[in-house]
Each structure stands twice: as C-alpha cells, then as structure tokens.
Amino acid sequence: MSQIALPSPDHAILQRRNDLLKQLKKLVPGATLITDKEGRRTFETDALTAYRCLPLAVVLPQSTEEVSAILRFCHQNHIKVVPRGAGTSLSGGALPLEDAIVLCLTRMNKVLSIDLTDRVARVEAGITNTGITEAVATDRFFYAPDPSSQIACTIGGNVATNSGGAHCLKYGVTTNNVLGVRMVLMNGEVVDIGGASLDAPGYDFLALIVGSEGQFGIVTEVTVRLLKAPEGARPMLLGFGSNETAGACVAAIIAAGIVPVALEFMDRPAIHVCEHFVAAGYPLDVEALLIVEVQGSEDEIDTFLDKIGEIAQDFTPLTVRRSQSAEESAKIWKGRKNAFGAIGQLSDYYCMDGVIPLSKLPKALDEIGWICRRYRFDVANIFHAGDGNLHPLILYNANDPLQLERVELCGAEILKLCVELGGCLTGEHGVGIEKRDLMRVQFSEVDLGQQMRIKAAFDPDWLLNPGKVFPLEGQRTQ
Ligand SMILES: Cc1cc2nc3c(=O)[nH]c(=O)nc-3n(C[C@H](O)[C@H](O)[C@H](O)COP(=O)(O)OP(=O)(O)OC[C@H]3O[C@@H](n4cnc5c(N)ncnc54)[C@H](O)[C@@H]3O)c2cc1C
Structure with missing residues (x-):
C-alpha cells in the first residue's frame, strides 16, 4: 500500500452529513451540489491517480458570492474544503478527503x-x-x-x-x-x-x-x-547519441546567452512513444532529442537557429533539422504536448517534477537512470530542459501495491538528488500530497514553521486543503 497518509476524518462531520448538505443546498440554490456516490466518484482523484478518496460532496458555484457563502458556511460548521479546477494536478493537490467538500470552479469560466x-x-x-x-x-x-x-x-x-x-x-x-x-x-x-x-x-x-x-x-x-503574438516562430530538432551530450548541449546554449522561447528534452523511450502516437516526424535513430524554438522575424529566426546549430556541433549531433512549414511545426509540438498522454496509453506512470541547476543536467540524467535501474523501473524523460525542470516518468503498474510503494521510494530518491544537486523539489506541479513528506529534505524546521504560520494567518483552523504541502504532523500546531 501507499505510504502517504491523509488526515484522520472528523467523524462528527460524517455523521451530520445529510443535515449539513441540506443546509448548504438551501444556502446556494444556484450552485450544483453533487451528493450521490456515482457523481462524487468523478472527483475522487486527480491526475495522480494512484490515490483516491470519495469526498463528502462536490459543489460547483457560479459566482464569487456563492463561493463566499459556501466558505462561510463551511467555516462556521468546521467542514474542510478542497479547492479544485480541472483536476489535472500531478501531485495530488486536488485529492479529496472523505470529510471535505470539493469546491470545483469549472462553472466559473467567463x-x-x-x-x-x-x-x-x-x-x-x-x-x-x-x-x-x-x-x-x-x-x-x-x-x-x-x-x-x-x-x-x-x-x-x-x-x-x-x-x-x-x-x-x-x-x-x-x-x-x-x-x-x-x-x-x-x-x-x-x-x-x-x-x-x-x-x-x-x-x-x-x-x-x-x-x-x-x-x-x-x-x-x-x-x-x-x-x-510574435511575427513568426520556428522549432529545430537536434538529435544526439546520448542523454548526457544532449544535456551538455542545453547547458551550452543557455551559457552562450541565447534564450530560445522553448528548449525541450525527450529521451529515446519518449521519442519512440510520441512518434508512434502522433507521427510528429521525430528521428528514431537518436538517444535524445531537443526541440529548440525561436521567435521573431524570418531574419532573426535564421540568425538564432544558425547560432544554435553551431553550438550543437560541439556535441556531435546526429540530427539537425529546422521545421520547414507551419504544419511541420504544429506536428513537432503536438508530439511534445501529447507526451504524457502517449506514455499513459502504454503504462501507468509516476511523474516527477524536480529542478536542477542547468550545469548539473548531464549528471542528473545519468543518476536518474541509475536510480530507476536499481528499483527495476523503466523511465522516460521529457522535460523543459531550458529551465532545468526535470520530468522523469517512471513506468509502473498502479494495480500492484508493492510496485506503488517502490515507485514512491524511487521518486523520492530522484527528488532528493535534485535537492542535493542544488535544485528543488518542484518546478511546476506543486507539492500536493506527493512531495509533502519530502519538504524536510528541502527546508529546515524553522523555514517550515514560518511557512506554516503564514498558512495559519490565512486559515487558522486549517480547513482549506488540509493534508497537503506541509508535513502532516506539523499541521495545525503553528
Ligand atoms: C498531461 C498533463 C500535462 C501537464 N503538463 C504540465 C505542464 O507542462 N506544466 C505544468 O505546470 N503543469 C502541468 N501539468 C499539471 C497540471 O495541469 C497543472 O498543475 C495545472 O495548473 C492544474 O490545473 P487544474 O485546473 O487542473 O487544477 P487542479 O488539478 O484541480 O488543482 C491543482 C491545485 O490547485 C488548487 N486549486 C485549483 N483551483 C484553485 C482555485 N481556483 N483557487 C485556489 N486553489 C485552487 C487545488 O486545490 C490543487 O491544490 C500537467 C498535467 C497533466 C495531466
């Protein structure tokens, strides 16, 4: 079973459930209130699908006034609230709790x-x-x-x-x-x-x-x-014989003072899966691929791509190819943007989101490979390389509790590695429940205490999205 614990439920709230929900319905008649089991099941997880929990109810308000009335009611009745958008969080940030109302904002979309x-x-x-x-x-x-x-x-x-x-x-x-x-x-x-x-x-x-x-x-x-919108934009594909040379090329492009608009990295497993999924035109004879996009006038684009091509020569690229048309560019990006979905078609994955200093990219990729081999997992690397934001996708079977436990340990080692290399636990997916118990790897007790006091200043009763971000045993004590 998973190691991640959730806060213990408030049994008094569970017992008063029907009464409280009736009152809530009366208070915000315009909001959609989902109380039946089937309806609630739609919200039981987010994109970190290894964890599931049926919420007390789900409410979808239509205005700030309704949100205010719902929160005031929950505050008065000591009911926890889990905010939710589309539920695409990869860190379990929108995971419900059984004694919490999920407050979903998707009807407020004007x-x-x-x-x-x-x-x-x-x-x-x-x-x-x-x-x-x-x-x-x-x-x-x-x-x-x-x-x-x-x-x-x-x-x-x-x-x-x-x-x-x-x-x-x-x-x-x-x-x-x-x-x-x-x-x-x-x-x-x-x-x-x-x-x-x-x-x-x-x-x-x-x-x-x-x-x-x-x-x-x-x-x-x-x-x-x-x-x-820029005058024009064009991606270039740079293919390399190893992850490490591609990583070194990324560091060299940034060190040269060039800031492309995008600089994305895919390793061999990711290239093959994405190519199979959307026929993006990626080279299949390389170990690692960079998608480098620059923007500007046609002349500016050519100048930047020439310079990037020159830098890449120091790393013996196997492919250097500029997109020749808007259709080709769209395909290149379609492959990258669908990468998680493409891999999800093949296997469950546990997506890490650590950050490292760019100069450490080759070392980080090498060590991630070793860590995953030690835990006997395949890994696909797809990430925003230009800003050092890594996304190793560890492939595992979510229906096997032993594998889930092992994949969490493997992921934790990768995130600890990022911190050791001078980076941090999360670049963009958030801490959620996934990295909550690793916060002490990054922060001292004093740092964490300060962050929790800020949380308590906004939400003294710890009713908003509890169980996430801060180590469980530290919550409510600040
Ligand atoms: C295939 C895939 C690709 C992804 N690619 C990227 C990527 O490239 N970059 C990236 O950064 N992320 C990426 N993500 C992660 C995710 O999409 C982002 O974190 C996104 O911002 C979450 O938005 P959401 O509306 O789905 O929020 P949810 O998943 O519903 O919630 C995320 C967190 O925000 C809180 N929250 C939501 N709405 C509100 C609100 N209105 N007020 C207060 N709190 C709120 C929730 O409580 C939760 O903690 C990807 C996810 C998937 C599944």
Whole structure:
C-alpha cells in the first residue's frame, strides 16, 4: 500500500452529513451540489491517480458570492474544503478527503473584460488556460504560460500551482504573467490582491498567493497579462547519441546567452512513444532529442537557429533539422504536448517534477537512470530542459501495491538528488500530497514553521486543503 497518509476524518462531520448538505443546498440554490456516490466518484482523484478518496460532496458555484457563502458556511460548521479546477494536478493537490467538500470552479469560466491597450484580461478562475488565448487570438494576442495540459487545466489551478510550460523559458511562468486575483478566504471574506498594472500598491501579496496550492483561499478571478503574438516562430530538432551530450548541449546554449522561447528534452523511450502516437516526424535513430524554438522575424529566426546549430556541433549531433512549414511545426509540438498522454496509453506512470541547476543536467540524467535501474523501473524523460525542470516518468503498474510503494521510494530518491544537486523539489506541479513528506529534505524546521504560520494567518483552523504541502504532523500546531 501507499505510504502517504491523509488526515484522520472528523467523524462528527460524517455523521451530520445529510443535515449539513441540506443546509448548504438551501444556502446556494444556484450552485450544483453533487451528493450521490456515482457523481462524487468523478472527483475522487486527480491526475495522480494512484490515490483516491470519495469526498463528502462536490459543489460547483457560479459566482464569487456563492463561493463566499459556501466558505462561510463551511467555516462556521468546521467542514474542510478542497479547492479544485480541472483536476489535472500531478501531485495530488486536488485529492479529496472523505470529510471535505470539493469546491470545483469549472462553472466559473467567463472572460470578464479584455483591454488590449493595457494588454490585460480579467477572467473567472475556471476558464481553461487555452480559453484565455482563444479569446484574444483574432487580435494576435496570447496568454504566455502553456502547460501541456492547457486545453483542460484552469487558470485558477495554474495560479495555485504556479504552472509553467514549454514556452515559459522566454516569457516566464504563471507568477510572471498574473497581475491580480480576487480570492475568497476561508471565513467568506473577499479580498483583491494585486491589480491590473505591473506594479500594484502595497505589499507583494500576489507572490505569496501564486503557488500557494489552495492553502490560503479560493481564487475566483484572475487578471492576466496579454502578450502580442510574435511575427513568426520556428522549432529545430537536434538529435544526439546520448542523454548526457544532449544535456551538455542545453547547458551550452543557455551559457552562450541565447534564450530560445522553448528548449525541450525527450529521451529515446519518449521519442519512440510520441512518434508512434502522433507521427510528429521525430528521428528514431537518436538517444535524445531537443526541440529548440525561436521567435521573431524570418531574419532573426535564421540568425538564432544558425547560432544554435553551431553550438550543437560541439556535441556531435546526429540530427539537425529546422521545421520547414507551419504544419511541420504544429506536428513537432503536438508530439511534445501529447507526451504524457502517449506514455499513459502504454503504462501507468509516476511523474516527477524536480529542478536542477542547468550545469548539473548531464549528471542528473545519468543518476536518474541509475536510480530507476536499481528499483527495476523503466523511465522516460521529457522535460523543459531550458529551465532545468526535470520530468522523469517512471513506468509502473498502479494495480500492484508493492510496485506503488517502490515507485514512491524511487521518486523520492530522484527528488532528493535534485535537492542535493542544488535544485528543488518542484518546478511546476506543486507539492500536493506527493512531495509533502519530502519538504524536510528541502527546508529546515524553522523555514517550515514560518511557512506554516503564514498558512495559519490565512486559515487558522486549517480547513482549506488540509493534508497537503506541509508535513502532516506539523499541521495545525503553528
Ligand atoms: C498531461 C498533463 C500535462 C501537464 N503538463 C504540465 C505542464 O507542462 N506544466 C505544468 O505546470 N503543469 C502541468 N501539468 C499539471 C497540471 O495541469 C497543472 O498543475 C495545472 O495548473 C492544474 O490545473 P487544474 O485546473 O487542473 O487544477 P487542479 O488539478 O484541480 O488543482 C491543482 C491545485 O490547485 C488548487 N486549486 C485549483 N483551483 C484553485 C482555485 N481556483 N483557487 C485556489 N486553489 C485552487 C487545488 O486545490 C490543487 O491544490 C500537467 C498535467 C497533466 C495531466
């Protein structure tokens, strides 16, 4: 069985369930309330499917006022609340608890305003990441952070996990592209944090909220930066004879001061699975593949790709190929963006999300290979190499409890390695339940205590998304 423990349920809440749900239904008649077992089962897990738990109920509000009324009611009745967007979290951040209500934002998916002069849009938290770009694409604007799950995941979930994506190397991750949020605190109070301009007055609380994994409040509205679409963009494929040479080439490109818009890495197993899945045109005779994309005018694109091609020559590339058309570029990206799905067709996977300094990439890849071999697991590596954000996908059988236990240990060793190499436990997927028990590897007791006191300042009763992020035994004691 899995080693990950959840907080013990409040039996008084479980006994009063029917009565409480009746009261809640009366309080927010416009919200969808799911109480039947089949309906709740849809929400019993997120994308970390190894863990499941049926929630007390699921509520889907339609407005900030409804979210406020629900939280105030839960606060008064001491009911835990698990915020949820689309449930694509890979760290178990949206995993329900049996005595908690799941508050799902996906019905709050409207664009509230768009200002192309100031280059901002205000949207409800349940809109999908691509929904924002779709709303401004005809005017040649876009919202930059592009997690591979972008057609499904919500901007609220992106804010909560500080999501990144393939094109974040140049444009920054969520925290660099969000200007303000409206957030409901556990006691029902509504607060506006940040604003619609780059520098909001007051303390920079926004930096605290982005990446807070639903611990501080429920985000209901987000003001995002919009960027003008570039004149043009083109990816180039660089294939190498080993992971290590590809890793060294990544470090050399960045060290040369070139910042491509995207710099993605795939190893041999990942290349083959993705090629089989979408026929992206990837070379099959290489051990590792880099997808390097640059943007600008045709001349700028050619200059950058020439320079990158020159740097790659020092690492004896087996493939150097520039995309020749928009269709070819789309295929190259389709392969990368569908990589997790493609691997998921073949096997269960446990997706790690550590960060390392770029200079350590070759060593990290070598050691990850050794760790997985020691635990007798195959591994596929697909990741945002330009910013050192690794995603080893460890292939295992989720129906075998012994393998689940072993894969957790294997994953923990990989994350410890990232910390030892000077990196950190999570780049973009969050801590959730997955890395909660590893927080002490990264942080001292004093650091953790300080973080927990901030949590308690927002949510003194620890009712919001409990059991996640902070080591279980430390929760509620701050
Ligand atoms: C195939 C696949 C590819 C992925 N690729 C990437 C990638 O490239 N980059 C990346 O960063 N991530 C990636 N992810 C992970 C995931 O998509 C992101 O973490 C995403 O931001 C989660 O959004 P969501 O709406 O699904 O949130 P959920 O999974 O529902 O929730 C995630 C966390 O946010 C909290 N939360 C959700 N909504 C709110 C809210 N409105 N207010 C407060 N807290 C909230 C939840 O409690 C939970 O802790 C991928 C996942 C999958 C399955």
